[in-house]
Amino acid sequence: MTGKHKITNFSKSDIYRNKIHKLIPGGAHTYSKGDDQFPTLSPAAISRGKGVFIWDLDNNKYLDCSMGLTSVSLGHAFEPVVDAVKKELSNGVNFQRPSHLEMEMAERFLEIVPQHDMIKFAKTGSIVTSAAVKLARAFTNKKLVAFPSDHPFYSYDDWFIGTTDCNKGVPSEISEMSVTFKSCNLDSLKQLFEKYPNQIACVITEPEKNTCSNCNCGSSPETFLKEAIKLSHKYGALFIIDEMVSGFKASFPGAITKYDLKPDMTTWGKGIANGFSFCALTGTKQIMELGGILNKGEEKVFLISTTHGGETHALTAGLATIDFFQNNNVIEHNQEIGDLFLSKSLELINKLGMINYIDILSCNWLPTLNFKDNSGVISSAFRTLIMQEMFARGVFFQGYFCPSFSHTPEHVNLIINALSESLIVYKEALENGIEKYLIGDEAKPVFRKYL
Ligand SMILES: Cc1ncc(COP(=O)(O)O)c(C=O)c1O
Incomplete structure (x- = not known):
């Protein structure tokens, strides 16, 4: 996933991006999923997900850290939930x-x-x-x-x-x-x-x-x-x-x-x-x-x-999710994964001497990294650069990690490996100027007055 080939083909995504705004105002159904929230080199839409992985229109595979705006607590297409839903669907909705x-x-x-x-x-x-x-x-x-x-x-x-x-x-x-x-x-x-x-x-x-x-x-x-x-x-x-x-x-x-x-x-x-x-x-x-x-x-x-x-299938999904949380240590698992991400990212950031450029929000249910520019100010441009570099390495990371029951310590290692390579680029951008590294515009605030 990292260190080998990088994701560079977004051709179908580019076609989608060019067309979707003519059909759907904002191009999405929450502004948080819109194109202006992502770098140019990014997937424009997702075609499927399974466990912690998602695939884009060009069939690029990503390890997902965002998990559907944090709504997917167990994993994509999680079988105990999907099976219950499928069964209920045949009873009408x-x-x-x-x-x-x-x-x-x-x-x-x-x-x-x-x-x-x-x-x-x-x-x-x-x-x-x-x-x-x-x-x-x-x-x-x-x-x-x-x-x-x-x-x-x-x-x-x-x-x-x-x-x-x-x-x-x-x-x-x-x-x-x-x-x-x-x-x-x-x-x-x-x-x-x-x-x-x-x-x-x-x-x-x-x-x-x-x-x-x-x-x-x-x-x-x-x-x-x-x-x-x-x-x-x-x-x-x-x-x-x-x-x-x-x-x-x-x-x-x-x-x-x-x-x-x-x-x-x-x-x-x-x-x-x-x-x-x-x-x-x-x-x-x-x-x-x-x-x-x-x-x-x-x-x-x-x-x-x-x-x-x-709607019965959504209620069934809710019931199956509650069942799973009650019968498994989901909160404990997810928070342990969050803790592991936090300790490994701290170790990495210290090793690279970047502690002054990255704030670690050590919340184990939604660990978050805030990225700063040369003057130590939290920077949307540098966060966009990190997204660009993480996407290229097959990790869908926007700055926060929402651990799910499907994430394992091995997945955390993959995220940290991708982060380690991405931070090298970040370091170079701090030294040489971000414009040499970030392709296209930085992500914009959702609640801005003007487009
Ligand atoms: C704290 C909080 N309340 C309410 C909402 C609205 O939820 P929805 O997007 O399902 O309308 C959100 C969505 O992000 C939220 O974060």
Whole structure:
């Protein structure tokens, strides 16, 4: 895979890249998968995946570190999940009344989230975070939603996107109903409650991030979250924890288990169905039942309501994923692989004398390397160069590694070998100028104002 032949043929990818933007705005169905996030010398689309490997249109094979935006927690086309899905497909996928699997999933999911009494399913993370916000507004009769200004993403819906630079199409009246505080900073949250008395319906935050491992905020996620829940309740707001990324990674089922937290609602997605489109909102009865239809005479809240919300194959994928996590030490395995990657990359970076140019975020469920330029500033151009060099060596690496149950120590060795060769090029680029090494443009921020 490394040290032998390099991947240089992207001819079918180039044809795809040239055509796709005429057909699909953005060329993809999340901006994170778009061409502007990758170097010129990169696969434009993936034709298949198995275990930890993916193949592009030119049949180039890559060891995958990104795992479907971190949604594939067990491995691509993972047999216990795929077999269960195949079996269920022959029973049909969508009916005019709910499938019996909806009850099974509700019971199974709530068993692993004993903090909560009720659950709603959806196909995307944005739907469940937006549903949580809507319920909070309905429950509290308040308008504002608060979230950390330094967290990248909570939803593609207007309440979140309106606060980013990429807010065209969102009326300012909507953006003004979202307010932000500094993550892990209780004072900053308190100031927000004091600035908008009796107006904040909810606080939504991720419980912990890969950056927490390197942060000097002086606050542990556990302490902050426990205090922030109390503070929010004191000011009459609900507290929502978004486990989209941390769920089935930081712990099983998530950081709320690890830190023994009881938020009013929690949102789940990504790794919970091994890449299938199954997301969930869990919450306490008092709040969730606002979306119900039994309380005669009460005003109805139109909660998540979508034709494909209960598709049986996605529920089956979710059930098979939960089964596998419960019967195997997946979290332990994945975090051990993450630890191995961290220790080996630290050893390599030290050996090459590059510690001043690479920050290692030592989070074992999502280890990440931040690449810097000559002046020690985190650099998109240098991260793009690393992608280019890693892709050439058959490793799909964008700066982070999402360990799955299919990754083994041998796979970590392959990643480190590719990294070792790529860092030599990086070193040369630091000395001689990156323009001599990076082909094409650097990757661009997703939330930029102008194209
Ligand atoms: C923390 C967080 N919340 C919500 C979402 C939205 O999920 P989806 O892309 O499934 O809509 C994401 C997606 O990256 C996320 O990272």
